[in-house]
Amino acid sequence: MNATVTMILALAVGTYAFRLVGPALHGRVELPARVQELLSAGAVVLLVALLAAGALTEAGGFAGWARPAGVLMGAVLAWRRAPFAVVVLGAAATAGVLRAVGVA
Template sequence: MSWPALLALAGGAYAFKVLGLVVFGGRELPIRLSRCIALLPAALLPALIAVQTLSTDDRWVIDARAVGVGAAILAAWRRAPFPVVIVVGAAVTAAVRALA
């Protein structure tokens, strides 16, 4: 990617944020909209994880990554400490790749 393109995209992102401040600057958002906005990060993170885990190029796949994430989810659900969750996910992914 070229520097002019990078600077143009960064400027566009900044302008988009400034536009939000100009439009909604001194006003309070409706309570229903505020509640919905507060839930967006909790919805976006799993969606991003699913896309990165279950897709390759332009298609959906179930491979070692999905099995590893499933094992990590199970470890987290069983309330394992975070480092254990990471190690379980990585170990299961490595084991499935070694067996495949």
């Protein structure tokens, strides 16, 4: 086996073990309320950071204004509780129209 296959197998075993720990320890370990709050906040911060990185960067640089505008339109539509298809199409249409008129 080469190093790549070994690494893939190690990550697969680690992922499975990590997912198994939750149900196995459920009810046996009690986390303080403050730790639960911090974990919840950490998950939100991580998702926002991933969204920002995907919306603002491309190939290590700024993606241009069309993509963030599309993401913003999608966020507004989602906040207004539009159906998912409307959110996706609205975001794509916003970015597409801006790119078509020359706003990169």
